[in-house]
Amino acid sequence: MRRKITTVFLIFGVLLILLSALWMVGSTLAQDRAAQERGEILEQMRLLMPAPRKGAPDGRSDVSLPRLSLEGDDFVGILEVPRFETDLPVCATWDADAVVDFPRCYWGNPYDGSLMIGGSDGRGQFDFMNEITEGDSVFFTDVTGLRFYYRVSEIRLADGVSFEALSVLDADLIFFARNTYSLDYTVVCCTLA
Secondary structure, three states: OHHHHHHHHHHHHHHHHHHHHHHHHHHHHHHHHHHHHHHHHHHHHHHHOOOOEEOOOOOOOOOOOOOEEEOOEEEEEEEEEHHHOEEEEEEOOOOHHHOOOOOEEEEOOOOOOOEEEEEEOOOOOOOOOOOOOOOOEEEEEEOOOEEEEEEEEEEEEEOOOOHHHHHOOOOOEEEEEEOOOOOOEEEEEEEEO
């Protein structure tokens, strides 16, 4: 009897290991596919957007960011983190379930210093979150070519993110991602440079 129970647990353990391996392979393939799609969208955006020029907040609030429609999605700009050679198209509409595909505008705009962007810490997106440091450069270029230059001013961990919690932070740009393994969020606050 004891031998049968041991065999059942052994088989169950092997099945769990196999399922975990399949999940990891599937996750890696999905991340690769999403990275390729982000690269293609980024290329198209750069072809369609005017040459970047210096942007500065002008106090416009409650203004929707201009949009560029590509392959069924609307994009508002490109987020760049040069230290990590990361350029990401930013989708216009917030959808927490779709941040694995593209970072998404959570709230606000760069014109009044209220821009918030949410994304994934998956490979090829905000995978640098555990290495970014205060002082790192960050750029956001809207689809009209206005390029805003920021410096990371603070990095914090949070149990959750909400407009109320993020809007009280002293920042002109905030981007965040849920940490896959710890299930908290890394929130990066940036100020105009």
